[in-house]
Each structure stands twice: as C-alpha cells, then as structure tokens.
Amino acid sequence: MDQGIVNAELQALQDALRAFAREREWEQFHSPKNLASALSVEAAELLEHFQWMTEEQSHTLGEDKKNEIAEEVADVFLYLLQLSDKLGIDPLEAARRKLEINAAKYPVDLAKGSSKKYSDF
Amino acid sequence: MDQGIVNAELQALQDALRAFAREREWEQFHSPKNLASALSVEAAELLEHFQWMTEEQSHTLGEDKKNEIAEEVADVFLYLLQLSDKLGIDPLEAARRKLEINAAKYPVDLAKGSSKKYSDF
C-alpha cells in the first residue's frame, strides 16, 4: 500500500484550492492555525446533521439529507487538503501510516468487540 | 476536473478500513452518527496542537510537531473515508462539486480580501 507517488486527483484539488484562495486574496487568512479551526468548525456542521437522529436513522438517510451531508463532507475534505498543502503533509501517506499504527495499537484479540481506547487495555 | 472514476488509492484505504473494522467487530459502533462524532473529535485533537500558537508559529512547525499533526490529519481523513463509505458518498466528487458551489457563492470581485461569509455580502 506504499506507492510513494502523489495522488493526481488530490493534487488537482489542492492546486484548484490554491488558485481559489490566491484569486480572492485569502492567503492572509489561511494560516495553518486558522485552517485547523475552520476544519473543526466544518466537522461540527457535519455532526449537526446527526445530533438528534438515532443511530438507526443515521443509516437510512433520505436523498435530500444525504446531499446536504455530502456538502459538509466536502467542506471538511477541502480544508483538510488546504491544511495538508500548507504543512507539506501528504494526507494519503499519513493515512496509510496511521492505519499501520492503529493495527499495532489495537491487536485483533484485544480489540475484538470492544470500544475501549488502546490506553485502557 | 470531472473524471467520474473512483480514485483507486482512496478506494484501497476504504477497503482496508472496512477489513480493519470487520476483524475487530467494530461495525456495531460505526453508525454514521457515531462516525460523525468521532470525526469531529479528531478534528478537535488536530486543532488542539494549534490552540496556543500564534498564526506565525503555525507556519513554522518543528519536525516533531509536524509529525504529530500529520497523525491527527490522518485520523480525520480515515474517519472521513469511513463515513463517506457508509453513506455512499464519493468524497472527491463531493469536493469538486463544492468547489464549484463556492466559486458561485464567493465571486472574486465581492470576496477579494474579505473574510465575510457569503450570506453577509
């Protein structure tokens, strides 16, 4: 899973986001600190859609609700790409590496059927 | 920018995440509602790294701090992929579409140099 190449589609999005911010002279607002805030705010807007639903209901969303949620997913993703771009982090490589770390932290025999945090094993 | 094909690397990550959860019998915890909570919690852990920094400092992180932040970026990304997978949302397509929506909401002449929300133009 370790291709080491940058993903062309993510790269294209990051390029588009850079141009978008440059044209609007928004780079002045886009410090990593501020982008991390914005990302967190968007993640909460995504969560807001689910806050009064039962878990059951969250499995069977209507088409309109799903489209609204897809927009929030996109907002989170776009800020994640911008932040990664600013910091020189490859989000795909970081994700692959984290999956390996998680596999070590949560061995199948200890983690099976449990929602405990690894530090509580 | 509208390739319409699913991104192979994102797909590979989603497959790996599915296997990871299945092996640990974690699907019972992974309702969309709960994944949206977890994503939001990880976004806050990412933000925590920046909360007492100045914007200036957030531009010039040391290597150790950058690695810690890359792990949080990864956590956010992994939950975003799991949630998207559960809901049948293609995050790349959603991101591309949202960029177009944003371009319409924030025309260059109105948005230039301004951090106002589109609804306040």
Place this chain on the structure above:
Amino acid sequence: MDQGIVNAELQALQDALRAFAREREWEQFHSPKNLASALSVEAAELLEHFQWMTEEQSHTLGEDKKNEIAEEVADVFLYLLQLSDKLGIDPLEAARRKLEINAAKYPVDLAKGSSKKYSDF
C-alpha cells in the same frame, strides 16, 4: 428571572481563573480567539466519552465514567467563564435572554415532538 445582579459564585470562579492565569503568565495565550478554540477542544473531549456509547448507555453511566465526564464538563465551564470574562459578557444574563429567544423561535405548537431546526418550520 431577570435579577440583573452578577452571580457571586461565578464571579468568584472568574476571579480565581484570572489569578491562576496571571500567576502563570498565561494572559499572553488567552486571547478570545484562543479561548474559543480551547473551549471547543474541551467540548470535543467531553463528546469523546460518549462517541461509541448508545444513547441508552449514556443514561446509565458508572461512577468512574461520570467523574471523568464531570472533569470535562468543568473544563468547558472554566473556558466559558474565562472567555465571558475577557469579552465582558455575563453568561447568566446571556443564557436567560437566549432562552427567551428560543421560546419565540420554537413555539410549542410547531416544535412539539420535532427535532427540526426553526429555519425548517
């Protein structure tokens, strides 16, 4: 419900928090912007305790879990008091006023048994 007097116990906490920050020379970090970030991070730490629970389980917490959660409730409260203090906002007065606004936004006959946002009535 509109006493117009400052609550002595909240005032005592705000005074203690000011002294705490002053002694540690933390005022330099405590801009309203940063305090709002910290508050949001603590709210997510509170949420983390609940993220994999069912709603049912969240009603019947064990004593240890409840104590951990009380600490997170405290963290949120302490940052809310610090932020309010910095901005000259009386949180009790603001809360009373907001309850009245909510009563107008969510009239009983429209809101009964519904989790809709007022803007969707």
Place this chain on the structure above:
Amino acid sequence: MDQGIVNAELQALQDALRAFAREREWEQFHSPKNLASALSVEAAELLEHFQWMTEEQSHTLGEDKKNEIAEEVADVFLYLLQLSDKLGIDPLEAARRKLEINAAKYPVDLAKGSSKKYSDF
C-alpha cells in the same frame, strides 16, 4: 470556595430548561450522548466567529459581533446546564474541583510563561 450549596440562579435555569424541553416533548432527543454532541456543535459555532480574525482583532470586537457571540456563549452554557442536569453533575462544584486539580498539574514555577501541556513538563 467549597460552599456545597447549589447555586440558585443555575438551578432556576435548569428548571426552565427542563420545562422548555418537556412542553416541546424534546426529552426523547435529549440523551446525554446527544446533548454532548449539541454542546460541541454550539462550541464550534462560537469558534466560527473567531476563525478568520487575528488574536488582536478578537480583543476589540464591535458591539454587533459581541452580541452575536454572547448568543453562542449562551447556547454552550444552556447545553452544559442541561447535560449536567441529566447526569446529576453540579457544574460549579466540578469547576472548583478542576481548578484545584489544575493548580496541582500546573505548578507556577513549571508553568510560568509556557503553553506546554502538563504531560510534557
């Protein structure tokens, strides 16, 4: 600082919130899990006001902005009171206790002028 009495004004707000929810048949939505989500979403709405400001700007808010922020402070406070009420937590007592814990975690000589987390001392 350990009065051991319940604060009358907080109690009055909690009573009002209970009546508010009962009249609207909202208790069904108000599991501790859901209230913790809602609190976190409101904390993010509070943060949203600050996300593109400089720290400097956050110290000198205009009257309109301050009023908007006071409403978000109120929303966070109201959910904090509702969650505390559901869980039988006294937020004032929890806050006083946490201040003592923090004083032990962050001794003046170690913490002075530093934004490090206690676990990094």
